[in-house]
Amino acid sequence: MKDTAKHQGLRNQLVKTLQLKGITDKAVLEAIRKIPRHLFFVNSSFDDYAYQDIAFQIAAGQTISQPYTVAFQSELLQVKKDHKVLEIGTGSGYQTAILYTLGAKVYSVERQNELFKTTSVLLPKLGIRPKHLSYGDGYKGLPLHAPFDSIIVTAGAPFVPKPLMAQLKIGGRLVIPLGEDVQIMTLLIRKNETQFEKHEFGEFRFVPLLEDRN
Numbered sequence: 001m002k003d004t005a006k007h008q009g010l011r012n013q014l015v016k017t018l019q020l021k022g023i024t025d026k027a028v029l030e031a032i033r034k035i036p037r038h039l040f041f042v043n044s045s046f047d048d049y050a051y052q053d054i055a056f057q058i059a060a061g062q063t064i065s066q067p068y069t070v071a072f073q074s075e076l077l078q079v080k081k082d083h084k085v086l087e088i089g090t091g092s093g094y095q096t097a098i099l100y101t102l103g104a105k106v107y108s109v110e111r112q113n114e115l116f117k118t119t120s121v122l123l124p125k126l127g128i129r130p131k132h133l134s135y136g137d138g139y140k141g142l143p144l145h146a147p148f149d150s151i152i153v154t155a156g157a158p159f160v161p162k163p164l165m166a167q168l169k170i171g172g173r174l175v176i177p178l179g180e181d182v183q184i185m186t187l188l189i190r191k192n193e194t195q196f197e198k199h200e201f202g203e204f205r206f207v208p209l210l211e212d213r214n
Ligand code: SAH
Pocket: 062, 063, 064, 065, 070, 088, 089, 090, 091, 092, 093, 094, 095, 096, 109, 110, 111, 112, 115, 136, 137, 138, 139, 154, 155, 207, 208, 209, 210, 211, 212
């Protein structure tokens, strides 16, 4: 688990790439500059890919989102210090690490037990301390810990799960990629008990948000 000057140099390059692609939020860019993304790859022989702006298949079914996508979603969330943020799809934990670095109290749910276990061990080793990691079905959110200042879904959802809308504070932001093959990045801002304002931000590609097995 080594972070070197070479890795730091590659991260600085990655930050420049993200800026060229339109990411402007300083805190988000600093978080990307800080987090050693290569350490979220299970196999160190893929180190060289870690700072390219691509998504990556890491181990059995495990994916780490493209840095641009992580930055874009993080920017839309507008995380403030001590915000309670719910993440659906912990995966590699990279997005979790970015949210933590932005000052959020992160609650994250992962549906694959293997990933949940691996990431639960990895994050503390890297000094990343989410408030709560859980193994479960993200469609249900985390009712016991609700409400949240913002919610981020990091898998492609066929629709907006109702429980997630219910678990968002008034004024809160829900960022969710919506669609089957291709997803439209969607931001819902909760206006009051019943109304949400919807904004759409172009196409992205995610692994699917899987329905509960039961
Ligand atoms: N946030 C991750 C992205 C992981 S890819 C990162 O930064 O790398 C999406 C993740 O969502 C996968 O790990 C997948 O197992 C998980 N997932 C899929 N369906 C889910 C569900 N219903 N509930 C919770 N997690 C789910």
